[in-house]
Amino acid sequence: MGDGSAGSRGGYAGRGPVRVGVLGCGNVSSRYVANLAGQPEVDVVACADADPVRARALAAAHALPEIPSVDDLLAHPGLDLVLNLTPPRVHAELTLRALAYDKHVYTEKPLATSLADARRILDTARARKLRVGTAPDTFLGTGPRTCADLVTRGAIGTPVSVNAAMMNAGPERFHPEPEFLYQEGAGPLFDIGPYYLTVLTALMGSVVRVGALGATARPERVVLTGPRAGSTFPVQTPTHVNTVLEFATGALGMLVTSFDVTATRTPHLEIHGTGGTIVAAQANSWGGPVLLRGAGDTDFTEVVSGPQASDGFMGMGLVDLARAILADRPALATAERGFHVLEVLTAIADSARDGGRFVPMTSTLEDPGGRQPAAPAGR
Ligand SMILES: NC(=O)c1ccc[n+]([C@@H]2O[C@H](COP(=O)([O-])OP(=O)(O)OC[C@H]3O[C@@H](n4cnc5c(N)ncnc54)[C@H](O)[C@@H]3O)[C@@H](O)[C@H]2O)c1
Known part of the structure; x- marks a missing residue:
């Protein structure tokens, strides 16, 4: 598997920051938005939720300028990347919709709930020359x-x-x-x-x-x-x-x-x-x-x-992805990594359902450890 960067869209050189729209304004969204606030490569400009009350609450708490509908956020011409913080069951559907609107995506884990959907995400991102990153970034x-x-x-x-x-x-x-x-x-x-x-x-x-x-x-x-x-x-x-x-x-x-x-x-x-x-x-x-x-x-x-202040934080995978997009280099918390992990998880669930039968993997990680990430700003 690749590193998630091959042939990704350029056009970012000398430009920045990466403009982010938050999709899903529940429990973890506030932590993400607060953490991303001090990062120069990222600008969170909008948030949306199926429940508009939640979107308004997040926007008010963090002074986010725009609260579009979910459809309008996905289609928003002023956004580069969708941060998908919805529940796992809709991760794949919303990630694929964001890719269809030419948005890069960083999604909370898991990448998808089925391997077929995860494969579709990898294939779509590759075909459209877009990046998909996924938590966890721990x-x-x-x-x-x-x-x-x-x-x-x-x-x-x-x-x-x-x-x-x-x-x-x-x-x-x-x-x-x-x-x-x-x-x-x-x-x-x-x-x-x-x-x-x-x-x-x-x-x-x-x-x-x-x-x-x-x-x-x-x-x-x-x-x-x-x-x-x-x-x-x-x-x-x-x-x-x-x-x-x-x-x-x-x-x-x-x-x-x-x-x-x-x-x-x-x-x-x-x-x-x-x-x-x-x-x-x-x-x-x-x-x-x-x-x-x-x-x-x-x-x-x-x-x-x-723990130390420099330990890292929820969202540092997204910061690395934004830096990778801006510098046109491979990212660390990639969808390819998420795919291998999802295949292992799915195989574990299948094995447990079948009373312990051993299940083989089809995917491999080319770059298991990845590079050491640069410290996020202010850490
Ligand atoms: N809660 C945690 O401590 C935690 C920690 C790490 C990761 N995560 C992951 O983060 C993600 C979000 O978790 P959470 O705890 O914030 O969940 P949550 O249920 O609190 O929030 C999810 C939000 O998504 C919205 N939503 C649901 N379907 C939608 C759709 N189709 N379109 C737009 N918005 C939709 C919901 O209205 C809700 O506001 C999950 O994937 C979870 O696994 C959660």
Whole structure:
């Protein structure tokens, strides 16, 4: 797979910033718009939502000049890029519509909920010479980059295995409308799995096959926060998934994603090599401490203490994409990366549904780790 830049439209040299329209003004939109405000390569000029009340609230909170309808935002001649922050089920449809209007796109994860739709996005972007970037961008943060740098410079010898665990009691603790996170195509695997698999593939390279088992602890969950606290809703997806991964290098991985765990002391990410071990606090955030213990060491040494202001932030993948568009160079958080991660996620879900049958991948990552990103402005 390519790096998402081949033959992309030029015409940006000496021009800027990239003019962004936000599509979907829900929970995460405010964080994105606040983070992007200080970035010179990006200018957020408009926002739209199927619910105009939400669009007006976001525009008012951040003094955004324009609040078009969803159709008008997609067709807006004064926008270069659509930031797609809608729910996963409409990501592909809206990304494809934005591409049809000659807009670059940066979408929240996942790229799409089906591989066929994700393939359509890659093909359309390539044919129309447009860029598509996708979250998560946490692999560009200081914590995951520190791990990648340690692996690259041989601090643990040859990587042999990786263990990753994302286990908590579920998003109903903080999300006022958590139902969509328990529907088919969501759950801990598709909601948080993309963070972990994006980091794991950036560190270890392409996955060649996976096997998994899934379980659902409770058929119903309860909304715990917001105006609808106390209401119940059905669970339509496994809420605990254990996965075994094989990487193209021959290294093996274990990934646990769960919304059924009250508390854990499991390290979130461990990478074991022939000459040492790295322990990282987490793989679904931009920072966090990284510990290293070489074969001859008697204890772990902290390589990065965090979180730090320079750790990165939600949207740094979009900032890198804007810089890449302006400089006509490859981006880092590409749709090709998102496609491979989605293929792995889909294969894990298929395997869990089939009782653990191993499922092979068809896609590979040409540039697993990517380059070190330049620091965002002011960080
Ligand atoms: N909530 C989080 O902590 C979080 C963190 C990281 C990533 N994400 C991802 O970000 C995305 C958005 O999450 P959220 O929590 O902000 O969701 P949300 O439900 O709070 O917001 C989504 C918004 O999209 C709007 N919308 C729905 N369909 C639309 C359509 N067809 N056209 C235009 N607008 C439409 C909704 O009205 C809503 O305002 C999701 O893909 C999610 O996976 C969320």
